[in-house]
Amino acid sequence: MKRIFSIKEREFGTGKFLICVPIVSNNKHSIIEDFKRVVNLDPDLVEWRVDYFEDNTDIEKIKAILNQIKGMTQNTPVIFTCRHQSEGGMCSLDSEIRYNMFKEALATGAVDLLDIEMINGEGYINSIKKLTELYDKKLILSYHNFQTTPNEQFIIDKLMDGESLGADIVKVALMPKTSEDVLTLLSATGKSRKYVNIPVITMSMGELGRVSRVWGNAFGSAVTFASMLQISAPGQIGFFDLKKMIEFFSKEGEHS
Template sequence: MSKELIIKTQELSSQKVSICVPVVASTVDSVLQQVANCVEASVPMIELRADYFDFLEDRDVLEDTLRRVAEITDSTMVLFTIRTDVEGGEIAIAEELYRDIISFVSTTGYVDIIDLEISHVDDAADFINILHNNGAYVLASHHDFHETPELLDMIDLYGQMHNTGADILKLAVMPNTRDDVVRSLQAANMVNEEIEDALICSISMGSLGKVSRIAGSLVGSCISFAALDAASAPGQLSYDDMNTIIKILEK
């Protein structure tokens, strides 16, 4: 079953993996420099890891930075993420502030996709509807940095995210055995076959899970994250290595 989203001139598809490079920088200048480096490298998608921003709560500076990012990204897809400390990020943030910033960003029109940790908002479906009405696609996410849940539990997590109406469902888990990696891929494959109106992103983190980052097209996973400079999660490959491997696999 083939599913696609067309964003700018790029295609997100269950039939191939698009590489996303996280921008992990704290100052405006360093953010813009990393974004420019990604554009120069022809990265199809960047993730603005706003939990690293030292200006996150300054709306004027935040909006101006997003505007400047939009000006230089052109056809590059832009994913905006505030990764909370509970799910492996750099910031402890109250739900109200988390919602306020994400809602504000969605109204600017400067980002294409917004990451929403479904465990961090009480009414995820209603909130996602607001974000959609503001013109943003939504990637619902859940991260477990400790273990890989059982198969049915992972399928249930995908189901919870799907019920919110999100466009992309991301589940990132930590494997402790090779069986964990296989089980995560199995869950992704089963969900991809069952769900017709959403794309998925499946990741097994750490060194043990590296194979999941390049095998996404086998199970319908549409995005894989790679590092151009600094890695933002354990087990990330470099952009050049991942790009080479994926091109070979998708010949």
């Protein structure tokens, strides 16, 4: 049975498609202003992509921003992500610096979910898992491939790996070269429900993959990502457009 949990009244694993808006600004003023605007949109989640921050090596400045946005996100779950260059991110900080960053970020109380890459390895992931458990937060383990879409079994195995490594949520994002690649991702997501007992997030990126951002929940994906002003991944759809499409298809399903 799928493990269900809630964060700030947002339920994960129930079949509802949650919308997350990433913040990718590079300076403190813009980040704070973007948080204000995004929270006013009332998304299900907001993600701070701290790797875009121009001072992403300065933990004190990161803490200052988190402490400043803490009040405005009291009712909105916050994902904290420092995406590595190897998986489409903007920084290549070493593991010790990132560990300290994650520890201090969690300690502020402003972060609800922490996203790190599965490529970090079991030992490092275990150390981060202990941090999230210490602060009673959730861990997202993710895998991104901006080059291609592997076969179904590879995708299912990745989702299973995330669970076995201790993730609360596992995420896989892939780049399609053909429409068949999009179907491969969606099919693998659907089939993974037999084997994976935690919420999963999957998406096919780029223009070809946009359908997965709208209909992914029909196959078992728990969260989709929408842009506000700037995109954090190819193929993201604007927040209002995506919200309308998801609401439309949800209503259609209810009346069918």
